[in-house]
Amino acid sequence: MAAVRLKDLAQKEDRLVAGHGMCLGCGIPIIFKIILRATDDPLIVTCATGCLEVCTTIFPRTAWNVTWIHSAFENAAATAAGIEAMYRALKNKGKIPQEKKIKILAIGGDGGTYDIGFQALSGAVERGHDFVYVCYDNNVYANTGGQRSSATPLGASATTAPAGTKSPGKIQPRKDLTRIMAAHKIPYVAQASPNKWLDLYNKAKKAFEIEGSAFINVLCPCPTEWKYEESQGIKLAQLANDTCVWPLYEVEKGHFKINYKPKQKLPVTEWLKSQGRFRHLFKEENAWIIEAIQAQVDEEWEELNKLAEM
Amino acid sequence: MKTLKPLNGNQTIAEAVRQVDIDVVAAYPITPSTAIVETIAQFKADGLIKGEFVCPESEHSAMSVCIGAAAAGGRVMTATSAQGLALMWEMLYIAAGLRLPIVAAIVNRALSAPINIHGDHSDTMGARDSGWIQIYSENCQEAYDNFIQAFRIAEHPDVRTPVLVGLDGFIISHSTEIVEIEDDEEVRRFVGEYLPIYPLLDTSRRFTVGSIDFTDYYFEHKRSQIEGIENSPRVIEQIGQEFGQKFGRYYSFFEAYHLDDAELVIVVMSSAAGTCKEAIDELREEGLKIGLLKPRVFRPFPYQKIAEALKDKLAVAVLDRSSSPGAFGAPLFTEIRSALYDYEKRPKIINYIYGLGGRDIKVEHFKEVAQNLVRIATTGKIDSHVGYLNLRE
Ligand SMILES: Cc1ncc(C[n+]2csc(CCOP(=O)(O)OP(=O)(O)O)c2C)c(N)n1
Numbered sequence: 281m282a283a284v285r286l287k288d289l290a291q292k293e294d295r296l297v298a299g300h301g302m303c304l305g306c307g308i309p310i311i312f313k314i315i316l317r318a319t320d321d322p323l324i325v326t327c328a329t330g331c332l333e334v335c336t337t338i339f340p341r342t343a344w345n346v347t348w349i350h351s352a353f354e355n356a357a358a359t360a361a362g363i364e365a366m367y368r369a370l371k372n373k374g375k376i377p378q379e380k381k382i383k384i385l386a387i388g389g390d391g392g393t394y395d396i397g398f399q400a401l402s403g404a405v406e407r408g409h410d411f412v413y414v415c416y417d418n419n420v421y422a423n424t425g426g427q428r429s430s431a432t433p434l435g436a437s438a439t440t441a442p443a444g445t446k447s448p449g450k451i452q453p454r455k456d457l458t459r460i461m462a463a464h465k466i467p468y469v470a471q472a473s474p475n476k477w478l479d480l481y482n483k484a485k486k487a488f489e490i491e492g493s494a495f496i497n498v499l500c501p502c503p504t505e506w507k508y509e510e511s512q513g514i515k516l517a518q519l520a521n522d523t524c525v526w527p528l529y530e531v532e533k534g535h536f537k538i539n540y541k542p543k544q545k546l547p548v549t550e551w552l553k554s555q556g557r558f559r560h561l562f563k564e565e566n567a568w569i570i571e572a573i574q575a576q577v578d579e580e581w582e583e584l585n586k587l588a589e590m
Numbered sequence: 591m592k593t594l595k596p597l598n599g600n601q602t603i604a605e606a607v608r609q610v611d612i613d614v615v616a617a618y619p620i621t622p623s624t625a626i627v628e629t630i631a632q633f634k635a636d637g638l639i640k641g642e643f644v645c646p647e648s649e650h651s652a653m654s655v656c657i658g659a660a661a662a663g664g665r666v667m668t669a670t671s672a673q674g675l676a677l678m679w680e681m682l683y684i685a686a687g688l689r690l691p692i693v694a695a696i697v698n699r700a701l702s703a704p705i706n707i708h709g710d711h712s713d714t715m716g717a718r719d720s721g722w723i724q725i726y727s728e729n730c731q732e733a734y735d736n737f738i739q740a741f742r743i744a745e746h747p748d749v750r751t752p753v754l755v756g757l758d759g760f761i762i763s764h765s766t767e768i769v770e771i772e773d774d775e776e777v778r779r780f781v782g783e784y785l786p787i788y789p790l791l792d793t794s795r796r797f798t799v800g801s802i803d804f805t806d807y808y809f810e811h812k813r814s815q816i817e818g819i820e821n822s823p824r825v826i827e828q829i830g831q832e833f834g835q836k837f838g839r840y841y842s843f844f845e846a847y848h849l850d851d852a853e854l855v856i857v858v859m860s861s862a863a864g865t866c867k868e869a870i871d872e873l874r875e876e877g878l879k880i881g882l883l884k885p886r887v888f889r890p891f892p893y894q895k896i897a898e899a900l901k902d903k904l905a906v907a908v909l910d911r912s913s914s915p916g917a918f919g920a921p922l923f924t925e926i927r928s929a930l931y932d933y934e935k936r937p938k939i940i941n942y943i944y945g946l947g948g949r950d951i952k953v954e955h956f957k958e959v960a961q962n963l964v965r966i967a968t969t970g971k972i973d974s975h976v977g978y979l980n981l982r983e
């Protein structure tokens with residue numbers, strides 16, 4: 281791939297423009313400004329219900345400079361499948377010229393992807409529709425005020441799994457959706473984060489270019505629900521990589537490749553102490569949770585390394 | 591060329607789908623509509639359908655695929671029954687709210703629990719406020735004819751509203767009749783080409799579909815959606831006439847059977863109307879002035895036309911194949927009773943719930959209804975407004 285310069289990317293037309301209502305410091309616009317630059321083809325975007333959808337399309341305004349549709353919370357993948365099926369049908373019937381290339385992008389939050397929309401996503405990629413699905417994983421139902429999702433990590437406090445005098449917050453570990461998507465054996469699966477913008481860009485580009493279903497899971501810092509100072513989002517994402525809480529890797533035709541290995545793997549406490557949602561973990565009685573988180577991160581990192589060596 | 595074919599209801603729907611130059615079919619199997627989906631899949635496998643056939647992992651996704659496909663810009667259909675329609679419920683409103691002209695064949699079946707696979711109207715009646723146009727069929731021929739017309743109605747620029755065509759589970763879906771199947775080319779010409787207004791696939795324009803409305807726009811948008819279905823009666827009538835001129839079978843909002851001079855009337859939809867006609871023939875021979883009004887279109891409800899047809903009668907029994915627990919009678923009854931409210935002279939009117947879970951309704955049951963109507967007409971007294979037919983109590 282030819283070298284990509286940030287300067288050149290910045291020159292490209294924005295497909296998600298300023299004026300949306302996302303919070304100061306939110307990771308979502310950063311992520312999608314990069315992803316939407318990774319194809320020059322005409323693009324149709326469908327969003328699940330969530331922060332991105334709500335904040336960008338309050339009628340009569342829209343922040344989308346590209347053809348866009350929202351249908352419901354749990355069906356972004358099925359909506360994309362329908363668009364793609366129609367695209368194929370009209371091409372076969374000669375109503376869309378053969379040479380015309382349109383890309384289809386479905387977007388969901390972790391709630392819309394790991395939880396309520398999981399069945400539709402699993403079904404759509406099993407059927408092999410030619411589309412890209414991007415999950416922006418902020419670990420929580422942010423749009424509705426911070427309820428737990430199956431992406432909420434062990435020990436985080438969420439409004440439906442709150443820390444309290446008798447509870448250390450969420451007591452279940454998160455679902456490993458990226459691995460689950462890899463188990464679907466689709467052409468391309470990747471995990472990315474906005475701090476490594478070039479890695480994210482390259483992954484999105486690959487996903488758009490590959491024929492068939494592609495899935496990218498992107499860690500999305502959310503100052504409002506993670507409870508940190510707004511300017512720190514990108515640093516936090518880097519910390520997620522350096523603690524191996526959120527490793528960067530891709531799975532292409534079944535082969536695992538780790539895209540970033542920290543020179544020095546940092547302890548998870550660095551990650552946990554950076555956000556208010558984990559504050560209660562530093563009470564004495566919750567020390568076991570921190571140990572459990574560290575053990576889980578270590579185990580998963582080791583497993584990922586083994587998979588990448590295979 | 592028109593041909594006569596022995597087909598069951600499911601097969602007639604599949605035939606219609608093959609003939610209308612469908613672009614995308616997305617459907618999930620459920621008894622008794624499964625054969626529609628299977629037959630379409632076979633048509634696709636044999637190259638008889640050029641469009642795409644998508645077999646999603648649920649009915650919720652089937653309707654979501656229909657929505658994506660219709661918004662992308664083309665002709666779309668699905669088929670389902672009972673639990674499948676219930677699982678689509680959220681998406682039915684979205685299809686209607688986004689003004690997407692999707693057409694669905696609903697093989698009517700009872701809703702669980704208790705689970706049951708047989709025909710009643712609880713599924714589509716539950717969806718009566720979803721914004722879809724609802725058309726019901728008495729037999730296989732009507733199912734075929736209604737389904738073809740449904741595309742014209744749904745896609746009409748003044749309507750742009752999804753349409754569902756109901757046919758009774760098993761009684762119609764699995765019963766073979768001799769059906770007049772019209773010439774492929776003639777059907778294609780009748781249905782015509784669909785011209786979407788804002789197809790997503792026209793990427794030369796950039797627009798946002800399905801944005802969020804708060805208190806300052808939602809109401810207006812809903813009002814304009816209602817206008818679409820309010821525009822449809824004119825279109826339904828015109829297309830029913832046009833269909834008749836072309837193929838010889840005319841359609842309107844309801845069918846009248848010995849209605850003009852009738853003093854007593856039974857109102858019943860779908861397959862039971864066939865049995866009711868038998869009963870009316872026998873009762874007429876016995877000298878009873880009784881007739882049948884068979885509604886075809888339930889949404890938009892042709893309240894004025896039906897009220898005009900019933901206002902001078904002595905007594906009317908409305909038969910519903912669904913229940914509305916806790917309501918004053920079942921859906922068809924409440925509509926008709928309400929439609930008659932403004933008339934100073936109006937008939938006595940009662941409701942019967944019949945046939946839930948596929949329970950048979952026979953000539954003798956219609957005769958039982960007729961006896962009650964005679965009693966009400968002569969005494970002017972109604973014992974009970976809502977009763978149940980052929981039920982052990
Ligand atoms: C069927 C349904 N259930 C619940 C909701 C309410 N709801 C809307 S968005 C949302 C959470 C979204 O969470 P996520 O997908 O993580 O996106 P985020 O808000 O974090 O961007 C919920 C629960 C809904 N719109 N539809």
Ligand code: SF4
Pocket residue numbers: 301302303304305306307308331335418422423501502503504505
């Ligand atoms: S709540 Fe979080 S994810 Fe949602 S807009 Fe605000 S910062 Fe972004």
Ligand SMILES: [Mg+2]
Pocket residue numbers: 389390391416417418419420421422
């Ligand atoms: Mg979220």
